[in-house]
Amino acid sequence: MVQSDSRPKKATAKHNITSSKPYIAIGKIYSITKGIATECTGTMIGKAVVVTSAECIAEWGGSVADEVWFTPAATNSFGEAFSGPIGMWDAKKLYIPACFTAGNCGYSEGNGRKDNNIALFTL
Numbered sequence: 001m002v003q004s005d006s007r008p009k010k011a012t013a014k015h016n017i018t019s020s021k022p023y024i025a026i027g028k029i030y031s032i033t034k035g036i037a038t039e040c041t042g043t044m045i046g047k048a049v050v051v052t053s054a055e056c057i058a059e060w061g062g063s064v065a066d067e068v069w070f071t072p073a074a075t076n077s078f079g080e081a082f083s084g085p086i087g088m089w090d091a092k093k094l095y096i097p098a099c100f101t102a103g104n105c106g107y108s109e110g111n112g113r114k115d116n117n118i119a120l121f122t123l
Contacts, residue, residue: 027072031057031065042070048123054100057119061103068121091121
């Protein structure tokens with residue numbers, strides 16, 4: 001599993017800084033929902049637990065992502081098949097507030113803010 005460490009996981013000049021704490025806990029999230037790809041960010045908050053916005057892996061009042069991956073400390077995008085400097089991990093279980101996917105959490109029409117727009121997933 002992805003494990004945070006103060007020593008770099010990759011000691012090359014290109015990845016030295018981003019593959020150590022605190023950067024290794026931050027990464028890109030790739031998800032696919034009904035054939036549409038999304039890319040956003042997330043942060044590890046525990047061993048193999050990532051937090052992100054719910055709209056990163058689910059639609060407001062709609063579908064949940066079919067596939068989700070986390071790439072810690074990603075410094076590359078498509079160039080290395082999404083892998084980042086130390087790899088890519090599949091999400092095993094998604095935790096999204098039921099009111100978010102039902103579309104009945106609080107919602108501020110004026111600023112577009114959705115309440116409970118937070119999600120967790122395990123790797």
